[in-house]
């Protein structure tokens with residue numbers, strides 16, 4: 001665990017040092033759980049959004065996009081259930097005066113039990129070597145069995161308390177498990193109370209409750225209220241989807257783990273409108289489809305898993321998370337929810353406007369059911385960068401070895417696709433040639449020119465930001481118009497003509513490759 005903590009710290013400081021992510025308002029000591037994306041961060045984030053958007057909208061004839069406003073009519077949030085039910089159970093520690101989410105304290109307690117189980121497994125793996133059978137060990141080792149049962153019982157009790165809204169039992173659990181405040185170390189807790197997560201603000205000159213507006217806590221509602229506008233204007237028939245990428249805001253009580261849980265974040269959501277009764281078929285379809293999307297960029301099966309929701313949100317009849325193995329363990333990356341007709345039916349009731357679909361095949365009108373896929377763009381960013389961050393030994397120029405830090409980001413998502421580097425700085429014939437090459441390719445992809453420092457250091461800088469290809473301009477270039485192209489992960493170098501650079505780099509970093517084959 002200590003090693004994973006260490007890794008997470010290294011990733012967060014790498015993000016700052018190399019211009020991916022900065023603490024918001026850092027010069028004023030920062031604002032908790034809000035972050036700004038720097039020069040490379042915004043390029044990577046845009047590529048992640050592009051990958052998601054293309055996979056949804058470009059690759060599906062029956063999915064179209066929208067960009068709805070962040071502010072919505074306040075009744076939207078009454079109809080969606082967020083005013084009454086979008087709450088977190090919270091409690092304060094009377095000594096440290098710090099506020100916590102009761103369910104998160106209990107989940108962290110369960111993580112500690114899981115860490116004990118993993119420690120036993122790691123020890124046994126070492127002891128038995130190749131002969132180790134993890135499944136059998138989990139099924140027979142008494143300590144692992146006892147801890148697994150303990151964890152499962154706590155998970156079931158937590159889920160029940162959350163579903164029932166039983167604040168007393170959440171408090172009782174915290175006391176029974178002897179959970180202490182991480183800041184003060186004391187067990188001096190207040191009662192658990194419900195806390196609404198929506199941020200509110202005031203509309204123009206309208207005073208009081210009437211002018212109260214909410215910052216949207218999910219982008220989905222902008223899709224629901226536009227359902228008929230989009231269906232009619234784009235002449236879609238069921239099943240069809242509406243996709244959207246945009247900011248969402250939640251007044252998270254426990255806002256930490258860097259960009260994992262933020263108060264202002266971005267969602268990529270798609271609502272798929274379907275005929276009632278077909279929801280389980282589409283639920284399975286979207287589970288598979290979304291998992292494939294994650295794997296296509298190199299995220300391995302062992303770092304991804306499905307986790308069925310223990311307690312369903314107020315709108316869902318089935319829900320599953322795709323969890324990713326972050327440096328702090330498996331946590332939710334994406335949600336797939338079968339939302340029934342909850343939202344459309346409720347908006348129909350609250351607005352008095354019919355939100356029904358006329359089915360040309362059955363000649364019936366009905367409120368469609370909805371299958372939702374919802375992923376946080378920032379969480380996907382964290383998953384991508386955690387997966388990519390690698391420290392390894394590579395051959396150096398003197399025949400020895402040197403350590404390098406490299407971001408092995410999939411080339412299609414990498415912020416900079418290619419860097420053009422003259423071998424040395426003080427030879428104008430090389431720098432001029434390299435600049436010319438840079439100018440001739442920069443229109444085709446994000447590209448960088450760099451002449452400062454020795455070539456080895458410049459390679460390291462490009463490795464650190466995940467640039468998949470470096471083009472080196474040397475004395476041979478002046479003679480035969482060829483350059484070397486160095487591949488980030490294998491370090492392989494090949495000689496190619498200048499006239500082919502754009503074509504080769506474009507082809508090897510093309511996002512289309514993620515969708516075909």
Ligand code: GAP
Pocket residue numbers: 217218219220250252259260261262263265266267269332333334335372374375376377378379
């Ligand atoms: N429309 C459904 C919905 O909003 P959710 O599970 O609350 O469902 C969906 O959120 C996704 O949004 C999550 O899987 C996560 O990736 C992201 N997300 C939620 N809260 C977040 C936060 N505070 N910071 C960053 N990402 C968040």
